Amino acid sequence: MSSHLFSRLEESIKNRKDTFLLTITDYPDEKLIGAKALLWPGGDFCTEASLLPLDVRDLITVHCNKLVTKKRSGTVRFMWKECLVECFAEYFPSPLHLIVAGAGHVCEPVAEMGRMLGFFVTVIDDRKEYANRERFPNADEVVCQSYLEYFRHVDISEKSYILLLTRGHKYDVISLNELLKRDCQAGYIGMIGSRRRISGVFEELQEDFRDESFENLYTPVGLDIGSETPAEIAVSIMAEILKVKNQKSGDSLSSQIKKFAKMGFHEGAGKWTKCSL
């Protein structure tokens, strides 16, 4: 792949745009094999050389349409000049956006782990001494702004994962107020807090919103693994976020295996459809 095409791909992902990387993987003329291009869901096309004639590009775009709609990688085959072309279209989804509101001590390991897990991480706090690059050298974005301003204007989609780790329940109320009245709801909103703090927040919000508004709200945050330190709490929170993202139970994997083992290994083995189980 040329460095130009790679930087286009990198830039596209950084701007949180879904992108497809195309590679010609089979064709009688060897010069064409390995040729690469980028395709965006809107139909924009970018190729590294004049290798791909216009009519092939059009054919590729048409044939990849199904994969683009389904948002998945795959290979397509079609005829061009009476020869079979095979093209591998690889889906590079725009990364999920993790917004951590409240740059206190739990935020630090959360931001680090978020990066490790491939999220685009934004840290937001209204205090300069907390929201700064020295504290969060690896976050993708560090924003020092009021919670109200930030949550009023930030792009929200099902790819947004929001954590409210603010220093007081009034900031949670301000943030949730902005988030819940949006047309487009976030995939996950987690709010840290004691039972007392949570009931305080709900009391102030429940009059303004219907019960369905709280469907994606997880509070208190995290899975029940007995976390106490900031790092432990971060593991618990990020595990819950993965559970929601991957739509899984969050149970121990061994509990499933035990069930199969009781049936006898051979019988059970046939039912494992994935190696990763």
Add this chain to the structure above:
Amino acid sequence: MDQMQLIKRTLDIRKGGEKAALATIIRTKGSTPRKTGSRMIVFPCGRIEGTIGGGCGEAEVIEKAFQVIQTNTPTQKRVDLTKGLFYEDGGICGGIMDVFIEPI
């Protein structure tokens, strides 16, 4: 985003003038250890970066990659993991995958 990192590595390798091949899983059927889009870089000395699942299947691809480096011509290799549940090296996945191998 480790796929991105491997692609980035291929750019660095090419810049350094080193010869190598990039193997990418482009199609899978049934149960395979890694999914479509998984990548592996193979160097002429046999060193690899990344993985397409390990075991005999990966070894076959590495062999083929040496050819690709020598001939400077891309090719495809089909890896068949259906040969039996208790394959000696643990290849018990039971699927088939097609791997595209291209010179870097």
